[in-house]
Amino acid sequence: MNERKLLVIPSNLSSEFAARSFSKDYQHEIFSLKHFVVENERSARRFLRQLGYPGPISELHFRTLNEHTTADELNDLLNFIAQQDTGLLSEAGCPGVADPGADLIALAHSRCIQVIPLIGPSSILLALMASGLNGQRFSFNGYLDRDKNRRKRQLQQFEKESAKENRTQIFIEAPYRNKALFNAICSTLHPGTVLTLACELTSKKEWIKTKTIRDWRKCEPDIHKKNTVFLFLSRGFKN
Structure with missing residues (x-):
């Protein structure tokens, strides 16, 4: 078995809580790494600096993995992580969840590289915890279609489910x-369907509200260009 490790590191959701997101033991594991695969190098450097990385950030080795990474580049990244223990960092939140890191994790398993997920902030679970909606049966659907008609059909289908x-x-x-x-x-x-908006989680500007669609139609929440999780639960009303 390959003795190399890929540490899957949740990044902070807001800069105010970077150092508080990880236990001392997990910080020690992150601080032991010199090589990282990241979605955005600038953000990754800032995150490690906020976390209190003890060594010179300039001496660390970064490789980029994002939505534009090709299959050949992905194989190069696999060879990179097979040479030493490596950290996988997303732009925010958990790598591999609605995130291109999932492809590299799958390849790591195929090479028998040990994948170790670290505990950290997840906007999806935090939003669900605070929503008051059903936390025993839920589905994360990622990003909906950009096309208006297809997105409408998706919403209708998800509401039926x-x-x-x-x-x-x-x-x-x-x-x-x-x-x-x-x-x-x-x-x-x-x-009558209930919708929760969870905005700017873990930041000082965080707010979470649950209302019926009927009530949401009466207001216009300030969510433009703000990290927001959307959750809804249908009560089975008939039209």
């Missing part, structure tokens, strides 16, 4: 498209 199975549906979106998704949700879902 939610009503039939008492299932909480969870989504995320690029912050600059939050308003479009919110408007689509409010115009598509039943007025």
